[in-house]
Amino acid sequence: MPETDESGQPILKKSGKNKGEPKTRKVYVNGDSVARINALFETAIQISDYRDKLLTILPEGYTVKNMAVQVISRDGGLMVSAMRGIEEKAPLVPVNGISGHWIRKYLGRKRNLLLSALDKDYAPKCRRRETWEGRKCAGYCEVSEICATLN
Ligand code: SF4
Numbered sequence: 001m002p003e004t005d006e007s008g009q010p011i012l013k014k015s016g017k018n019k020g021e022p023k024t025r026k027v028y029v030n031g032d033s034v035a036r037i038n039a040l041f042e043t044a045i046q047i048s049d050y051r052d053k054l055l056t057i058l059p060e061g062y063t064v065k066n067m068a069v070q071v072i073s074r075d076g077g078l079m080v081s082a083m084r085g086i087e088e089k090a091p092l093v094p095v096n097g098i099s100g101h102w103i104r105k106y107l108g109r110k111r112n113l114l115l116s117a118l119d120k121d122y123a124p125k126c127r128r129r130e131t132w133e134g135r136k137c138a139g140y141c142e143v144s145e146i147c148a149t150l151n
Helices: 033-057 079-083 100-120 135-139 144-148
Strands: 068-070 092-094
Touching: 033 068, 033 100, 135 144
Parallel strands: none
Antiparallel strands: 068 092
16 A cells, blocks of 8 residues: 555655655555454454453353454544545454464463573563564563663
8 A cells, every 4th residue: 555644645765676656555454364364463362362261251051253352543533544544443353263272382382481581580582573573672662672682
């Protein structure tokens, strides 16, 4: 999707072999299944774990057939959002569940890594996927300054 400035005009590339052409960026759209799965992966892990916890306290016979998260768009309703394909302010987004077996394995590994880190007073850095491709380190992580000093 073409990137636009505050007034909705396309931003053009200033250098490189495609100089003068509109800049584009990846936008996660419902129909793009690969982008959608990547974008929702961490969410799917979290709510699949909630599903499994819920199933342990529900009376026998109850099941979870569908799961969804409500995503609140920070700039929802603004014209610039609509121009970038964000039309709803707080849509319900369906999430595919992950098997309980995989969730237990994954979270068990995370628990072991945490215990090991507490033991050694050192934690390995996040995987690139977990840092939202570096955006979390750059602008949202509260320990990024300390983290940058570690190998
Ligand atoms: S700065 Fe934060 S998000 Fe980035 S790798 Fe370090 S701990 Fe993870």
